[in-house]
Amino acid sequence: INVELGIATGAFIYEIDGSRNTVISDMFVSTTLLFYGDEHMAFLKNQILSATEVPQFGLSDTPGIKAETSPISSENAVFSIHRGGSTLMMTAFTELEQNFAADNASVLSAFLIKNPSELYRRKATGAVDSDVMFMINEDGTITTLTLMRTEEVSGFAPWSTDGRFISGCVDYDNQRWFITQRQHNGRPVLRLEL
Secondary structure, eight states: OOTTOOSTTOOOOOOOOOSSOSOEEEEEESSSEEEEESSEEEEESSOOOOSSSOOOEEEEEEEOBOTTOOOEEETTEEEEEBTTSSOEEEEEEETTTTEEEEEETTTTTGGGOOOOSEEEEEOOOSSOOSEEEEEEOTTSOEEEEEEEGGGTEEEEEEEOOSSEEEEEEEOTTOOEEEEEEEEETTEEEEEEEO
16 A cells, blocks of 8 residues: 555555554444444544545444454444453444444343354345344354334344354345354265355
8 A cells, every 4th residue: 555645546544542442353334434443442523534634533432342243234323242242232323422322232132142253134124124133153053133223122032053053144135144064974064054
């Protein structure tokens, strides 16, 4: 990356001032650009990303996220796995404080969240009014969260199978896909399943 370039594709370097973070774990585009660190979150305050104008960064008390997991959005909030691996955090911008604030979204269901390696979402559709989030747990189970924030509805549920869930995703048709490990002829095999 050439930081000497003066054109639109030129790189730039700015420090996000904060004594607590030592690592940026992920970046996320929400109402602004969010930087999730190992200890807390920073965000772009003045909406400027330029090699010639200095951006202003804000610091939030939102805790850091678990490495290798990415945040997702749902109904104007950003969800992430806390760096401890047993809490789902919900972060939203508050007009009053002009900052991002985080709440524990899994306070009553923390026992279902077992060090997830992935977090992803199936969007609400015309036939289904709720988003569903999926957390692939370390023990091969899945914890789902059915969410309708505008109606203040959220429900956690455990999923298990005769094997292990390894990974998953939702495609452009809103279909859920899983990589599972199952036994076949006495040996573990990986399968891609819809």
